[in-house]
Structures are given as C-alpha cells and as structure tokens.
Amino acid sequence: MEGRKAAAVFITSPTYHGICSNLAEISKLGHSHGIPLIVDEAHGAHLGFHPQLPNSALQQGADLAVQSTHKVLCSLTQSSMLHMLGNIVDSERIGRCLQTLQSTSPSFLLLASLDAARAQLSENPDTIFxxxxxxxxxxxxxxxxxxxxxxxxxxxxxxxxxxxxxxxxxxxxxxxxxxxxxxxxxxxxxxxxxxxxxxxxxxxxxxxxxxxxxxxxxxxxxxxxxxxxxxxxxxKGRLQHSGCTPFADIKMSMIPRDAFFASKKKVSIAECLGEVCGEFICPFPPGIPVLIPGEIITDKALDYLLDVRNEGAVITGASDPLLTSIVIVVAHAMPPIFCRLTPSPVIIINHQHTSYPSFNF
Missing domain, CATH: 3.90.1150.10 (Aspartate Aminotransferase, domain 1)
Structure with missing residues (x-):
C-alpha cells in the first residue's frame, strides 16, 4: 500500500466480554495524520454514565461510534444509534450514504424506544447505573x-x-x-x-x-x-483449548468476493482439508466466522469446529450445520468479471474474526 493513505481506523471496543481498547491514544495518533477513528461500540451504549464505567468512544475522541442501544440500554431489539463528533468526517456525506441504505419506511416503534432510552438516561445520568x-x-x-x-x-x-x-x-x-x-x-x-x-x-x-x-x-x-x-x-479440566488456535495460520487463497462468485461444490469433511472454503462457517453463539469464503481450510480450524460442534455449539452459515460436509471453491474456477473498485484501505484493529476467545483464567 505504499503511497496510499488509510481512509480510517476501525476498532471494536468494547468486545463482547467487555474488554476496552485505549481509544484516546489511538484517536490522538490517527488525528495527528488526519485519519478518523470509527468505533464499533455495539456493546458500549452505557459507557460513560457512571464513574466506574470506562469512558465512551466519543469521550475518548472517536469521530464515529455505532452503538447497539438495545444490548444494554432499554430500547427495543434492532434499535441502534450512530454518533458523530468533530469535523474530520463530513456529516453531509454520512447523511447521503445513510440515504442509500436506510428504509423510507422506518419502524416508529424502534425510533420511539430509542427516544425513551435516551430520556431514561437523561433523567438521572449520574445515578442510573x-x-x-x-x-x-x-x-x-x-x-x-x-x-x-x-x-x-x-x-x-x-x-x-x-x-x-x-x-x-x-x-x-x-x-x-x-x-x-x-x-x-x-x-x-x-x-x-x-x-x-x-x-x-x-x-x-x-x-x-x-x-x-x-x-x-x-x-x-x-x-x-x-x-x-x-x-x-x-x-486442570479436560478442556484445554487455546483461544486463538484456529486463527494462528490463516491463509487466504482468494478475496471473499471472488470466492463468493466462483463455482463451488460440496465435499465430505474428510476431503476438504487444504481446499478453499466457499461459505461462512460460524459457531453460534457468538456467530464469529471461523472460516470465510476464500480462506484455506486448515487442520486447526477444522479441529476447532468439530470440537465446538461436539460440545454443543450450533454451526450457522454452513450449508450443512452438522459439518459432515463443507462447500469449497472448485479449483481454478474464476468468478464472473465485474467492475473492481479500489477504495482507500481501512486499518482494522481487534477485528473479531482474528480473535475467537476461549478464556482459561
């Protein structure tokens, strides 16, 4: 990427388990280069509302923060908010982008619940938690x-x-x-x-x-x-998983888009090792992919999936949730030709695909 400037820094904080990143330092570093900080704060809509809670992303200098208000606060499921701060990000451009994605028939039940959650916080912001x-x-x-x-x-x-x-x-x-x-x-x-x-x-x-x-x-x-x-x-229990073992040797053979459009076939679990995965395979919960389209299927990833399946995890995304078979990309199959876009790169920190935690604490 020599000669190209990153468009943004994207961070997930806090994680599902509540681990927070040092957003203040990251935003300071990014801003010194004119780069905005975007935070997936889905699990942090409540942060900053109590002295013993970590500061929110905006309080630490983030430019954009997306919060799933329903996860901890009292709005209805599927309701969320996008917050902006500062002038590095063009608010009018954000508005135009949202217009291309949002429905012209929003749920006013969801909108009303967001307003109710906001009102609940504003009544006693220092003591509510x-x-x-x-x-x-x-x-x-x-x-x-x-x-x-x-x-x-x-x-x-x-x-x-x-x-x-x-x-x-x-x-x-x-x-x-x-x-x-x-x-x-x-x-x-x-x-x-x-x-x-x-x-x-x-x-x-x-x-x-x-x-x-x-x-x-x-x-x-x-x-x-x-x-x-x-x-x-x-x-010492019988369970000794290493938290990030399935992801220690990730190898991408194709970009996910090309793998998605490529010709594929279903093979037995015994035949898939070393092949290029053609589908998302996510143990649920929490639904974090262990394998994605374009990724080479490794021993560690496969063993991990079979282990968690045997322990009771539900496998989502896969065409065969029992994992007796996996969809793979046919060798040398080329995807249809579409217009390829080359946007500025985005730096992703703590991307959850690279961290499927299994704590041994």
Whole structure:
C-alpha cells in the first residue's frame, strides 16, 4: 500500500466480554495524520454514565461510534444509534450514504424506544447505573468464592486499559465442563439464560433490569453446578483449548468476493482439508466466522469446529450445520468479471474474526 493513505481506523471496543481498547491514544495518533477513528461500540451504549464505567468512544475522541442501544440500554431489539463528533468526517456525506441504505419506511416503534432510552438516561445520568454496578460487584465477589469457578477480570488482560464491570464472564474449565454444557445445565435446571456461550465460559450482562433475585438465582445455580461436578485434581479440566488456535495460520487463497462468485461444490469433511472454503462457517453463539469464503481450510480450524460442534455449539452459515460436509471453491474456477473498485484501505484493529476467545483464567 505504499503511497496510499488509510481512509480510517476501525476498532471494536468494547468486545463482547467487555474488554476496552485505549481509544484516546489511538484517536490522538490517527488525528495527528488526519485519519478518523470509527468505533464499533455495539456493546458500549452505557459507557460513560457512571464513574466506574470506562469512558465512551466519543469521550475518548472517536469521530464515529455505532452503538447497539438495545444490548444494554432499554430500547427495543434492532434499535441502534450512530454518533458523530468533530469535523474530520463530513456529516453531509454520512447523511447521503445513510440515504442509500436506510428504509423510507422506518419502524416508529424502534425510533420511539430509542427516544425513551435516551430520556431514561437523561433523567438521572449520574445515578442510573448505581444499582446495576452494585449488583455486578456483589455477583463477582460471591462467585469468586465458589470452588472450581473462575471469574474473568482485568488482571487477565493487563495490557488493556479497562473492562466493562457490568460484564460477568465465568469459567468452568476446572470442573471439566464446556461452556455449552454449563449453559445447558443452568438453563434446564435453574432457568438461567446467559448472554454468550464460550467453549469454557459463560458471559452474563448486568443491566438496568437486573435485580438482586436474579443475582441470587445465578449464584445458587452455579453452586448447585459445582456440587454435582467437583473440581478436577490439580485444577486442570479436560478442556484445554487455546483461544486463538484456529486463527494462528490463516491463509487466504482468494478475496471473499471472488470466492463468493466462483463455482463451488460440496465435499465430505474428510476431503476438504487444504481446499478453499466457499461459505461462512460460524459457531453460534457468538456467530464469529471461523472460516470465510476464500480462506484455506486448515487442520486447526477444522479441529476447532468439530470440537465446538461436539460440545454443543450450533454451526450457522454452513450449508450443512452438522459439518459432515463443507462447500469449497472448485479449483481454478474464476468468478464472473465485474467492475473492481479500489477504495482507500481501512486499518482494522481487534477485528473479531482474528480473535475467537476461549478464556482459561
């Protein structure tokens, strides 16, 4: 890319588990070169509304921030906001771009719920999250005292400046349980539904609707779980996934667009190794692709997919959710010829495709 200037820096912060990047330093660096900072702040619509919460992206100098307001605040599902700050990004151009994408028949229920969520925050902006913060710290304290259970905290990621205290990630690897198994037990026996299932952990979100009864039921359910699954001697469970193992050797044979339009065929799982993947394959939750079109199928990626499938993950995107077969690109198949655009590059930091976390904390 010599001689070409980056169009923007794009960052996901916080992550699904609440890990925050140092946006203030990144925005300062980008702005010194006239480059805007765009933040996917889907899980951070509440940030900045309590002294113990990390600052929001805009408070740290971001130029654009996209928030899924419904994830933590009290708007309806599918409602979100795009925030702008400063004059590096042309607001009129953003407006024109939105006009090409947005419906001319928006849902006024969603719009009204966004306004209601905004009004709720504006009534008591300094105290609205007091109860939620209190319950979050209480839950972490009680759960840390349960033998065989690990609680993810900032010490696990000391290189990052902050973590959202309203995210509660609990590890079950010392019990020899996968996150999928723990989730099934807690849901079936205690009616507890988590926000995110991982290979060795579950993530819960404390929000404005959380009550002390919810926390007590969660703690009680985890205690019951440890009572039926004693910690394994030496603290080593049977699950020893390396968090980013499937992504350590990513090799792209084609750009995703070319792979999408290329001729493809379905082959058995035993025949796909080393072939070019022709579809998105995403364990869900959280729905982060392990393989994308154009990527070479490796041993590590395949083993990982089969492992999480066997542990109970739902495979989305794949034409065969049981993973007995995978769609691959036919060798030497060329896509149809379309006009190729060469926009300025965008720097992507913490792109979730390169980080499918499985905490061993």
């Amino acid at each position: 007091n109860k939620a913060m209190e319950l979050a710290f209480e839950a972490k304290h009680l759960i840390k005292e349960i033998p065989g259970i690990s609680v993810f905290d900032l010490a696990s990621f000391s290189n990052f400046p902050a973590i959202d205290p309203l995210r509660l990630t609990i590890g079950f690897w010392q019990l020899g349980l996968s996150g999928y198994e723990a989730d099934e037990i807690l849901c079936r026996d205690h009616g507890i539904t988590c926000e995110l299932v991982g290979t060795q952990s579950l993530t819960f979100v404390i929000n404005l609707g959380t009550s002390r009864d919810h926390i007590q039921r969660l703690v009680s359910g985890i205690k019951h779980l440890t009572g039926t699954h004693a910690p394994i001697h030496g603290g």
